[in-house]
Amino acid sequence: MSAGAELYQQAIKDWAGADHGHGRLDPADAAARTDNPLCGDRVQVTLRLDAGRITAFAQETRGCLLCRAAASLLAQRAPGMDAAAAAAASTALEELLAEGRDPPPAWQDLAMFAPARSYRSRHKCALLPFRALRQALEGVSHREQ
């Protein structure tokens, strides 16, 4: 398959299609929304927490396949994570996209985003849910940079 289309491996389509954790927790202990003002993509994350650890995670995502796959993956992995773990996961994805660095063993699934590396304008798509999670955990709720 030609470049570009290779981005859409079955794994991405599967994760996006699964749409794990879809919904909104109410009440929630933490929440954040990130937007990509340039295309209108949006991720809304709601969390329940116990002593700083995630006990429940929900996401409502309007976005492209990359964004939805990332949100869905995150929904599967979030329970049990604290702020440091969320930051580490986000960094792992950033480093994969920016430098091609292999993700740590616990985040091997992130490798499905590797082909996005050469499409800089798409990095933000995959990162959007991760940023939402970090923001929710940091208790800040400002607009996505």
Add this chain to the structure above:
Amino acid sequence: MSAGAELYQQAIKDWAGADHGHGRLDPADAAARTDNPLCGDRVQVTLRLDAGRITAFAQETRGCLLCRAAASLLAQRAPGMDAAAAAAASTALEELLAEGRDPPPAWQDLAMFAPARSYRSRHKCALLPFRALRQALEGVSHREQ
């Protein structure tokens, strides 16, 4: 002499040096001031009139040799002129500068400005006193275009 310096024929220097009509009439029947906002040059013209004809003309000019020569020349020729004659003189100079057209016999002295033709940015210098005169006669006193 090289181009550019040829602009400064003795006639121009003489007319400018003579500074005919220097001063300001008070009272005056008509007055106008024209400015070149791009360099601060300024011509102030005051007139006395009788039935629309100039009986006395005075000019205060701050400007380059071309501007001063034109003001001085105008001071010598103005008495007796009416609005139509002033407009005709102004047009003669404009046409000389824009198209190289010979001035009419009565305005042969304008020919000293002919070398300015190729220096478009200088046309305004010579025209400034003529514009002041026209404005004074037209009773308008708006800023020079």
Add this chain to the structure above:
Amino acid sequence: MRSGFPLLAAQAGLHYLDSAATAQIHRDALDAVLRHETGSRANVMRGTYALADAADRAYESARGAAARFLNVAAEEIVFTSGATAALNLVAHSFGAGLQAGDRVLVSQAEHHSNFVPWLMLRERKGIALDVLPVRPDGQLDLGRLPQLLREETRLVALTQCSNVTGAITDVAAVVDAARRVGARVVLDGAQAVQHGPQDLRALGVDFYAFSGHKCFGPGGVGVLWGRAELLCTLPPFCGGGGMVGEVNLDGFSWAEAPRRFEAGTPPIAQAVGLAAALDWMMSLDWPRLRERETALCARLLDGLREIPGLRVLGSMAAEGRAPIVSFEIAGLHPHDICQVLDAHGLALRGGHHCAQPLLAALGVEACTRASLALYNDESDVAALLDGLRHAAKALR
């Protein structure tokens, strides 16, 4: 045609279908910029040396070319940094005379550049903003004009051509209605100029804005046209060198229009390049080119009809529109579509195209846009239709 555009000539495999965002630059425009920068570069504030005189002449003759392109007078041409800057200029200079109680009418089909400045003016001045709705076919609902145009309406700000649907505004009808209440009309020509010279006298509007980079010229330059009798009364927008008469500690006097609106060193080489692009455009056979654009657009629309789940935003007619076609495909995100298309050498843009109010009215968040210009041909359309079929397969 393609050979006149260096980038397209160099990239034979590229199907450039994003001319509504930026048109490719024509060789003549690029050459003019080069020639100016290497032969006539100087500032234009009346230096008296030969080079400065050459720069002055070039800049003022660029004003003349823009005037000819729009069928107006050169003194009515204000060079700006682009259409956005031109529209903001109107919002500030014309807007300075407005006050609470006055109204401005905009349409819901506007690009953000002709929408946000009026939202900002509303904040600054407390004016009221009325919004002319769009119909589901993307056309402005001109039937609402009599009701929306009030005695207090001072200005109507509309696009000549939608950058999303390609819908063309019935300017005569708008001008007519606006005149009846004494309102002025500013027309955003950003999307129109790439499809041929304009006759503003015939259109009857009061202000007109466009950008160089959308009509085969350089970026960083645009034009505001305003009626002489308006320009000569409006206050300046930005302050700086060149737009003043006298300056002292107590204040300053205004230079005459158009220089009053050109504070600072203008984009000289860019204006010269734009003039070359406009001169080139004025040398073309536009009736023929328009026919060609329409035929190509028809072919595109016909092809899109065949694609399952695809919905075109606005009209499906190829006539009476600009060759700009936006669409959504059920279940596929525009970013993903454009990504796959890119892999097939197709340059299209997905997103809200800086027209969020319009997209909201049409019920979508984002869409994929194909825009055709005079250098596109049937191979581009065929490649796009092919690419969309691939995308549907790759993304599902």
Add this chain to the structure above:
Amino acid sequence: MRSGFPLLAAQAGLHYLDSAATAQIHRDALDAVLRHETGSRANVMRGTYALADAADRAYESARGAAARFLNVAAEEIVFTSGATAALNLVAHSFGAGLQAGDRVLVSQAEHHSNFVPWLMLRERKGIALDVLPVRPDGQLDLGRLPQLLREETRLVALTQCSNVTGAITDVAAVVDAARRVGARVVLDGAQAVQHGPQDLRALGVDFYAFSGHKCFGPGGVGVLWGRAELLCTLPPFCGGGGMVGEVNLDGFSWAEAPRRFEAGTPPIAQAVGLAAALDWMMSLDWPRLRERETALCARLLDGLREIPGLRVLGSMAAEGRAPIVSFEIAGLHPHDICQVLDAHGLALRGGHHCAQPLLAALGVEACTRASLALYNDESDVAALLDGLRHAAKALR
């Protein structure tokens, strides 16, 4: 050195001494513009296709180059259409937070572009404007600062370097005094950048403005730098595409800085060209170049001393100044002087140089200005001194 500047290379006989108005463009800048327009031209609002990505990268990396040139962060760089636009941006965006009772301090040495925007702000907002006087030697009278800086002073707007006298402002002293009353400082760097990279962190100012065409880059582009913590709180100036988050009929949200201040399509190729010019400048040996400029300036000043009736405006010292020298010659008008000089291949500008308040303080209406840049050499200075002797003869 001269061979790197296409116009100067082509016109061997030209003594270009008007770089303070516009510097000649460097080959690298021109090449970068060309390369961009023919290889990477697209709009920069996040198109996802390869060409758009290339344009995005080029534009954002231009931001990086400007940041390196000023020793600041890339997110603090706002591209504008020039220094004038940058200063107007500050006057509007920072000025939006000011109100009657607040004060702005400007100097009498300012270019109109850093003077008129504050006169206009005074009209808009009813603030008070204080004016720091210049001494007869052309230096700002900094001794007056303690008295002029009041508790109500919110902003100090000064030039880093006078475009008439070449006087350099003691920025540290100004920043120090301004901090004491909590005022912000905007520095007009238009004349400084052509003489080398700047260290804004060391200078300690809050805003900085410059133009590309004065530092060997293309026209139509400039830079506003602002401290991140300031930029992120300031409201936008112009409205349009790219500077918003969400837009609907009720209002709009702001994009993050710096894009919040870049409404519409920015001057993309021009920013890329500017970056090439700045990269080239950053590769030079500035201590050596400054020495050379100073030596040349000394030679010029020495020569001018010999010319009967000539008076230099401001300082006669070659040290601690920019190589910009303005003068009058008793009985000769600057236009006439420049005209004769032009006939000798000398490009100099006569007039008020958009600094009427300064000229008034120095007691002249107009003057002749020679400004030296890195491509000038002793032959230029010799030709000028020669030309002035000719002018004195020809004009008397």
